[in-house]
Amino acid sequence: MEEKEWYLEYQINKNRPGLLGEIASLLGLLSINIITINGVEHQRRGMLIKSKNDEAILRLKYILETMDFISLRKIREPKLRDRLAVRHGRYIERDEDEKKTFRFIRDELGLLVDFMAELFKQDGHRLIGIRGMPRVGKTESVVAASVCASKRWSFLSSTLLRQTIRSQLAEDELSKDHIYIIDGIVSTMRASERHQLLISEIMRLSATKVVEHPDIFVRETEYTLEDFDYIIELRIDEGEKITYDTVDSGFSSFDIS
Template sequence: MEWYFEYIIHQNRPGVLGDVATLLGLLGINIKMINGLAPQRRGLIILSDNHSKIITLKRALANSTTVEITALRRPTLIDRINLQHGKMIHRSPDNPNTFRFTRDDLGMLVDFLGGLLQKSCPVVGVRGMPRVGKTESIIAACVHANKKWIMVSSTLMRQVMRNNLTEEELADDCVLVIDGIVSTFRASQKHRELLKEIMKIPIPKVIEHPDILLREGDFSPDIIDYTIELRRTEDEEINYELVCQNFSSFDIS
């Protein structure tokens, strides 16, 4: 059975990792993956066939002045991606289901979104300013998840605004990609009706500019399971007031 084991180092001296690895070896716990996540913070995926060994590990390090356990649990998708990339996905302090990335983290974003798309049928909102790489990241994540991407509305190469979908396009191996701006400001009545229908269908959906779709499309915020924010830099402001002034500047996502 896999466990996610994370600790911070209070006394950074030579041999700390060796001491931890030795303890795991004495307990008969194998290390499957290990990486540094931040200064003085390490994460591991460990393997143990006996839950009592995990309890013993926790007790053995409980009074340590060198390291402090910050996590010892079954690994999540985020844990695995953090370890794979050697840094931590940033969550919004106001909403734990909102995840923040910059363009430097595109590989991490693709792995994360691809992992979400492999789970049941999530609805994911992707926020970001124009030309930051939202649509390209969504397509890459679909490839990563081995899913077909179906553009319900988009301006990636040319404007797309579908009025109907085939049964094959609503299959489990498809992801519906919706541009919230195109689907509200430029939508026909048939397109709006299609949106309402597909929102009721349990199939993965990714919505670019979800703020606009929720505000103008008469949808409840509860339809969004996860929100991803993509910025050029950490301090870039995502300002949708620009859309009200000149939404044509968002033609290329």
């Protein structure tokens, strides 16, 4: 039987010397190996563990639930958020109502890049929206994540250096291994019909598309937010409000975002 990975997370109710050693010893007795361990929130610890025996995991769950100095929170097959929590020592903030919306601040750019890189590594169609005010790091994060995922990227529209509006792509830019980056404001409010035809063509490709300013994109096209697989929000700090009040058909601060 092949070894299977699990994510284990527990809350420390009463911290005392040797606690981690006792849990590690318990895992050893059950022939469960620790792959990675880290604190993931205040007084919480997360582990990636591996075992060939599902029965051993059930026994571990039963034993941990009887301990009064910890509270077992999760024991499950690891999700992407679990792996990143152990890797970075904190959980990605996720909207409780909109489960596909994930929030970051600029101090968490490393975590954001790692998160997007893992999404970019997955095959097939994926539509990702990223919200944020100008100069917060949206485009740079997408490019960095593409590099981390060993993917090529193409700007269909952008204001990173100067306004970019593509009306055609080279043959080697049309592949499922590309990351296509679209500025939702530029593509819907500044672009020609030829550019919009290109956008329609790319949206049909089985590849990853990242749309900056998805709210403007869906406002001006036939797409809806339900068409997006993930929505990412990037702020300078937790108190910043993302607003599009200045966006119209003329010049706005988003033209230099």
